[in-house]
Amino acid sequence: MHRRSGESSSGQQAARQCIYRIEKLTKTYGSGPAAVHALRGVDLDVDEGEMFVLLGPSGSGKSTFLNILGGLDRATSGHAHFFDTNLTDLDDDGLTEYRRESVGFVFQFYNLIASLTARENVSLITQISKDPMDPAEALAMVGLQDRIDHFPSQLSGGEQQRVAIARAIAKRPRVLLCDEPTGALDSATGVRVLDALDRINREIGTTVFIITHNAVVAEMADDVVLFGDGRIVDRRSNPARKPPLELRW
Amino acid sequence: MRLSPLTIKLLRDVWRLRAQAVAIALVIAAGVGMVIMSFGMIRSLEATRASYYDIYRFADVFAPIRRAPLSAIATVRQIPGVAYAEGRVSAGAILDVPGIAEPVSARVHSLPDPKGLNLLVLREGRLPNPGATDEVVANEAFAKAARLSPGDRFSALIYGKRIDLRLTGTVLSPEYVYAVAPGRSSRTTAATA
Numbered sequence: 252m253h254r255r256s257g258e259s260s261s262g263q264q265a266a267r268q269c270i271y272r273i274e275k276l277t278k279t280y281g282s283g284p285a286a287v288h289a290l291r292g293v294d295l296d297v298d299e300g301e302m303f304v305l306l307g308p309s310g311s312g313k314s315t316f317l318n319i320l321g322g323l324d325r326a327t328s329g330h331a332h333f334f335d336t337n338l339t340d341l342d343d344d345g346l347t348e349y350r351r352e353s354v355g356f357v358f359q360f361y362n363l364i365a366s367l368t369a370r371e372n373v374s375l376i377t378q379i380s381k382d383p384m385d386p387a388e389a390l391a392m393v394g395l396q397d398r399i400d401h402f403p404s405q406l407s408g409g410e411q412q413r414v415a416i417a418r419a420i421a422k423r424p425r426v427l428l429c430d431e432p433t434g435a436l437d438s439a440t441g442v443r444v445l446d447a448l449d450r451i452n453r454e455i456g457t458t459v460f461i462i463t464h465n466a467v468v469a470e471m472a473d474d475v476v477l478f479g480d481g482r483i484v485d486r487r488s489n490p491a492r493k494p495p496l497e498l499r500w
Numbered sequence: 501m502r503l504s505p506l507t508i509k510l511l512r513d514v515w516r517l518r519a520q521a522v523a524i525a526l527v528i529a530a531g532v533g534m535v536i537m538s539f540g541m542i543r544s545l546e547a548t549r550a551s552y553y554d555i556y557r558f559a560d561v562f563a564p565i566r567r568a569p570l571s572a573i574a575t576v577r578q579i580p581g582v583a584y585a586e587g588r589v590s591a592g593a594i595l596d597v598p599g600i601a602e603p604v605s606a607r608v609h610s611l612p613d614p615k616g617l618n619l620l621v622l623r624e625g626r627l628p629n630p631g632a633t634d635e636v637v638a639n640e641a642f643a644k645a646a647r648l649s650p651g652d653r654f655s656a657l658i659y660g661k662r663i664d665l666r667l668t669g670t671v672l673s674p675e676y677v678y679a680v681a682p683g684r685s686s687r688t689t690a691a692t693a
Contacts, residue, residue, distance in 0.1 A: 366508075366513050367512075371509075
């Protein structure tokens with residue numbers, strides 16, 4: 252069990268479940284002399300409700316690790332337990348159900364449908380989820396209650412990314428995986444996106460992973476994991492989470 | 501009824517691309533129309549051909565024979581599966597047609613039995629009189645190309661003998677939809693006497 256530093260916000264640090272237990276996870280692309288070892292044996296325990304930031308240079312294995320956690324890719328060896336389910340044992344249907352029920356994704360590019368409004372983009376997900384939020388509620392959580400009937404082309408980059416976040420959380424996932432969510436945004440806009448992620452983590456307890464190259468972002472996390480050459484080279488816990496609106500880069 | 505987001509997306513995308521959608525629909529409609537029209541035309545042509553061959557009794561089988569007696573036809577008619585058989589005289593000829601500098605290759609047939617096979621369609625003039633040895637009818641397309649009309653005369657070299665002929669009419673034959681000499685594509689005709 253990892254110490255959760257966001258005590259001031261949740262006060263629920265006492266008995267958190269381990270949401271992910273990762274053991275000796277490896278991922279190799281190709282074979283023989285041309286093989287690329289993206290992950291070389293990663294061990295990590297993650298408690299539910301934590302805010303994780305993954306740092307590391309390009310090619311260090313962050314995105315590969317996140318893709319395996321999200322069921323988008325398969326490990327070459329090792330185990331990745333999501334609660335009691337070993338993701339590495341699931342077939343394609345099992346992974347699809349896992350992604351649909353438990354995981355929300357946010358990518359650097361928003362992947363919104365241009366001909367649908369913000370509300371309709373979120374509705375795409377709520378229609379296929381078992382216990383979704385109302386799309387308006389999800390958009391309100393990311394501060395877009397006044398922009399729900401706007402099309403993506405009428406929204407700024409930060410607003411579009413927040414629609415993407417609303418779309419990801421509308422199905423109430425247990426975990427939210429964000430790969431460079433602020434990579435295409437300026438500082439002021441990026442901070443608002445991070446604030447939306449922080450709010451989701453605090454208010455509905457979703458475990459959040461954020462991949463970033465921006466070390467400043469690490470200050471808003473409970474735990475920071477530094478990747479290098481396919482391995483975790485450092486892991487630290489912040490004594491206190493810094494509010495995203497106070498971050499500057 | 502509340503539309504799903506994907507249905508809304510479809511409708512908006514189609515509306516946004518309405519000009520292209522209409523153009524594509526027209527192209528598809530034109531294509532489908534062409535296909536339907538082509539199939540209709542093929543069926544119509546096939547039916548017309550079958551009807552033409554049926555009415556003018558186009559023979560199924562041709563068997564060239566040298567110097568066979570007329571009585572051989574009766575023998576052929578006895579062959580199982582033969583509904584009707586008819587004999588005729590056929591020969592190659594070289595025509596000397598006024599207005600055409602080079603000699604014209606032709607195939608000359610005796611007239612068919614009026615109730616027999618490969619009946620002629622008279623287009624202009626009349627058929628040769630029975631027993632008339634110098635009267636012929638010619639394929640209509642050849643007659644037009646050679647500018648021949650009923651009553652015109654020309655000579656023919658048949659089996660080395662020069663014969664003067666008079667055109668009494670122009671005809672069509674199910675046997676010669678497109679008249680061309682074997683192995684050639686040059687101007688050729690079929691004349692019947």
